[in-house]
Amino acid sequence: MSNKLPLEPIELTLEGDLLVERHFGGSTGYTGENDVLESWVGIHKGCGYAMYRQHSNEKFDCLVCSGCFLRILFFKEIRTYGELRKYLVAEHNNLRAHRASPWRS
Numbered sequence: 001m002s003n004k005l006p007l008e009p010i011e012l013t014l015e016g017d018l019l020v021e022r023h024f025g026g027s028t029g030y031t032g033e034n035d036v037l038e039s040w041v042g043i044h045k046g047c048g049y050a051m052y053r054q055h056s057n058e059k060f061d062c063l064v065c066s067g068c069f070l071r072i073l074f075f076k077e078i079r080t081y082g083e084l085r086k087y088l089v090a091e092h093n094n095l096r097a098h099r100a101s102p103w104r105s
């Protein structure tokens with residue numbers, strides 16, 4: 001881990017929840033797209049608490065927020081931040097295209 005820029009926030013939900021950088025930089029640098037998601041993965045922007053990777057079931061792992069208990073499922077084969085980002089962007093694009101609800105815009 002020796003990235004010069006903080007992790008670009010990862011969109012967790014359609015409602016605007018974001019996963020953001022966990023490190024302060026300095027000599028250790030920041031979290032990178034190729035870093036592996038394990039244990040403490042970042043901060044849930046907004047509530048400000050730590051998010052952790054947990055095993056969920058046969059197919060899915062999840063990120064869980066230790067503050068508000070937001071829980072985001074993703075395929076357990078996903079290893080890195082970059083892969084998670086790609087997966088969630090695809091999921092959200094799909095949802096935006098197909099979920100027409102009067103409650104969403």
Ligand SMILES: [Zn+2]
Nearest residue numbers: 044047065068
């Ligand atoms: Zn939270």
